[in-house]
Amino acid sequence: MSSTAPKRSLGALDIFFLVVAAAAPLAAIVGNGALGVLLGNGVGMPASYLIAGLVLILFAIGFVRMSPHVRHGGAFYAYVRHGLGRHAGGAAAFIAIIVYGMMVVGSAAGFGFFANLFFTENLGLDVSWTFWAALSLVIVGLVGYREITLGARMLSVLLTLEVLILTVLAVAVFWPSSAATVTFTSFSLSGIFSGSLGIGLMFAFVSFLGFESAAIYSEEAREGHVTVSRALIAAVLFIAVFYAIAMWSVVIAFGDDKIVAAAAENPGTLVFRAFAQYTTPAFIVAVEFLMMTSALAATIALHNAASRYLFALSREGMLPRAFSALHPKLQSPHVASVVVSVFTAVVVALFAIGGADPLMTVLSSTFGLAALGIILLQAATSLSVAIFTWHTRHEMKSVSLHLLIAVLSTVGLAVAAVLVIENYSTLTGSLGLLDYAPWLIPLAAVLGAIVASRSEARDTVLA
Numbered sequence: 348m349s350s351t352a353p354k355r356s357l358g359a360l361d362i363f364f365l366v367v368a369a370a371a372p373l374a375a376i377v378g379n380g381a382l383g384v385l386l387g388n389g390v391g392m393p394a395s396y397l398i399a400g401l402v403l404i405l406f407a408i409g410f411v412r413m414s415p416h417v418r419h420g421g422a423f424y425a426y427v428r429h430g431l432g433r434h435a436g437g438a439a440a441f442i443a444i445i446v447y448g449m450m451v452v453g454s455a456a457g458f459g460f461f462a463n464l465f466f467t468e469n470l471g472l473d474v475s476w477t478f479w480a481a482l483s484l485v486i487v488g489l490v491g492y493r494e495i496t497l498g499a500r501m502l503s504v505l506l507t508l509e510v511l512i513l514t515v516l517a518v519a520v521f522w523p524s525s526a527a528t529v530t531f532t533s534f535s536l537s538g539i540f541s542g543s544l545g546i547g548l549m550f551a552f553v554s555f556l557g558f559e560s561a562a563i564y565s566e567e568a569r570e571g572h573v574t575v576s577r578a579l580i581a582a583v584l585f586i587a588v589f590y591a592i593a594m595w596s597v598v599i600a601f602g603d604d605k606i607v608a609a610a611a612e613n614p615g616t617l618v619f620r621a622f623a624q625y626t627t628p629a630f631i632v633a634v635e636f637l638m639m640t641s642a643l644a645a646t647i648a649l650h651n652a653a654s655r656y657l658f659a660l661s662r663e664g665m666l667p668r669a670f671s672a673l674h675p676k677l678q679s680p681h682v683a684s685v686v687v688s689v690f691t692a693v694v695v696a697l698f699a700i701g702g703a704d705p706l707m708t709v710l711s712s713t714f715g716l717a718a719l720g721i722i723l724l725q726a727a728t729s730l731s732v733a734i735f736t737w738h739t740r741h742e743m744k745s746v747s748l749h750l751l752i753a754v755l756s757t758v759g760l761a762v763a764a765v766l767v768i769e770n771y772s773t774l775t776g777s778l779g780l781l782d783y784a785p786w787l788i789p790l791a792a793v794l795g796a797i798v799a800s801r802s803e804a805r806d807t808v809l810a
Contacts, residue, residue, distance in 0.1 A: 357568050360503075362578035363585075368502040369557025369648035370586055372593070373509040373634070373641040374457065379550040380594045381617040385610035386773055387547025390603045391538040393595040398539075399551035400587020402759035403558070406725055407583045409732035409753045411576040416735070423724045424660065430731025437799025438792035439724055440660050445791045446720035447653035450556070451487075451687060452694045453713030454649055458483040458642035460705040465635045477699040483643055484695070488688040491650045492674075492681050505644040510589065512630070512637050516618075517596040519625040527625070532603045533595050542607070546773060549766040553718040553774065554590060557648065558582050597621050650687055657683035664802045665795075707776060715775035716784045719767045723788065726760035729753055 357365075383392040413426060423443045428436025459480030466472040466479075490501060520527050532538040558579070568574035600621040601609040610617050622631050658680035661670035674681040698709045733753035740746040767774065771785065 357574065359568075359574045359577040359581070362568060362575060363581055364503040364506050365648050365651065366558050366578060366582040367586060368506045368644040369652065370555055370582075371454075371509075371557070371641045371645040372506070372586070372589060373513060373637055374645065375554035375590065376513060376593050376597070377615070377618045377638060379554045380590070380597065381610055381614035383547045383550035384594075384598070384606055384617070385614045386543065387550055388539060388542040388544045389547075389607045390533050390598055391541050391544070392547050392551070393533040393591045393598060394539045395544070395547040395551040396554065396590040396594060397534075397587055399548055399555060399763070400583060400591075402756060402763065403552075403555055403725075404580075404583050404587070405752050405756035406729055406760065407579050409729055409736075409749070409756055410579060412749055412753075413732050413735055414576055423728055424656075424663075426728045427724075427731045430733075430735040431727065433799050433802075434796040435727065435731075437665065437795040437797075437802070439727055439795070440656070440665060441791040441795030441798070442720050442724055442788055443656055444653070444660070445787055446717045446724070447649060447656055448687065448690055449694075449713040450717045451646060451649045451653055451691045452698075453710045453717070454642055454646040455480045455483050455487070455691060455695055456698065456705040456709035456713075458639060458646060460710070461635070461639040461642055463705075465639050468635065469632055476705045477695075480695050480699075480705070481692075483646055484688060484692055486643065487646050487650045487691075488684070490647055491654055491679075491684040491688065493679055502644050502648060505640045508637055509641050509644070512634050513589075513593045513596075515626060515630060516600075516622055517592055520596040520600050520621070525625065527599045528602065529599055530603055533598050538603075545766050546770050548763065549718075549770050549774065551590075552722060552763045552767070553714065555583075555586055556714070556717060556721055557645070557652070558586060600625060650684070650691070654680055654683040654687045657686055665798050708781070711775045712781040712784055715771060716787065718774060719764065719771070719785055720788050722760055722764045722767060726757055726764055729757040729760055733757055 380392060380396075383395060384390075388395060410426070413429070416429065424436050424440035427439040456476070459476030459478075462479035462483075463474060463476045466474065519525065521529060568578075597618055598606045609620065619631060619634065622634055657666060657670045660666045661668055661683070670683045670686060671680070672682045673679065695709075698705075703709050730753075733750060736746065736750045736753055740750070768785075772782070775781070
């Protein structure tokens with residue numbers, strides 16, 4: 348079996364769908380958006396998405412600036428290593444493995460929860476979430492095993508439906524004959540700073556999880572980093588603007604002065620109630636169904652990202668070489684995909700045996716950990732870009748502007764990481780033993796640095 352680079356079959360639109368699907372727009376609005384309203388800055392939550400988006404656009408600009416010099420599918424690992432050295436790269440690599448692996452687990456559990464909800468409420472079929480989670484893992488495993496374009500095509504359909512259903516709500520709310528009163532309080536200073544802006548920003552940043560995975564597909568992109576750059580910038584801009592408009596429509600649906608009280612009734616049903624007020628019952632059923640498919644789309648996208656991390660790192664000698672095998676016909680990293688499937692199944696099974704709640708325990712703990720890990724990795728990547736820009740300042744134009752962008756991105760992401768750390772219990776709830784999950788990040792970093800060091804020693808001996 349070959350361990351060369353996979354086939355270049357992805358276009359910018361394919362990667363765009365893979366990236367945005369991983370961010371799960373519908374789930375982000377229904378979950379993070381509603382919690383951001385209740386616990387964060389209330390009416391100003393739409394603006395929080397734009398602020399987070401601005402920071403991440405700066406991150407993306409630096410990412411794109413450095414991408415022609417990083418020819419590796421390891422994304423965070425490759426960029427951090429290029430700018431901060433092999434040991435820092437190894438630390439980033441193992442943090443990324445933990446983060447993406449746990450996000451696949453949480454997303455599968457989320458599918459199980461929403462599938463149980465949909466089939467129970469609409470068909471009277473009350474089957475445990477574990478059955479639906481297991482079914483999703485079978486589907487995801489089959490898709491992940493095959494050529495990446497199959498997954499991209501599936502995600503394009505599912506993501507389009509997510510966007511359309513939220514667009515329906517926005518159109519219904521903003522329609523001239525609608526009973527809603529359109530205001531711009533959400534984007535005023537008083538609205539932005541109402542409640543806790545810090546917590547609002549935290550939930551906004553969490554809603555972007557997955558967009559950075561674009562770089563993982565660089566070796567499967569038709570035009571390499573050019574394709575990835577287009578997809579990454581387009582994804583960040585789309586997510587920021589779309590989230591802001593969708594959340595604004597929810598705020599307008601209830602009114603500036605009533606939105607927080609509406610969220611306090613039950614944040615989990617806030618968006619559903621907005622649909623109930625401004626659309627027909629058929630759309631409520633549709634949005635419940637699409638919450639399920641949104642979780643499935645995210646699971647597929649995150650599984651693909653995790654398997655490609657394993658594939659890339661195994662080629663570096665940091666993981667077993669077997670993980671870098673490519674399928675002889677499909678040219679997919681099928682061994683790495685199977686490893687991710689097995690890991691996900693085992694962890695989901697352990698949560699199920701422990702009687703964990705799929706939403707409040709599994710999804711909450713895994714994505715809380717992922718939020719902290721991803722933002723720390725983004726901050727490290729931005730710092731790497733800043734250092735790289737400084738070292739190559741004699742080879743480029745507008746060095747001051749590029750350096751400023753990288754520094755602002757690093758500072759913004761560092762602030763976001765602090766917000767997540769300070770409000771971790773707000774993000775995840777009280778989970779007992781799982782409250783200590785963030786310690787997995789420094790442990791993974793230390794292990795990654797050690798493995799990178801030994802890998803370097805092996806390379807020296809072989810040289």
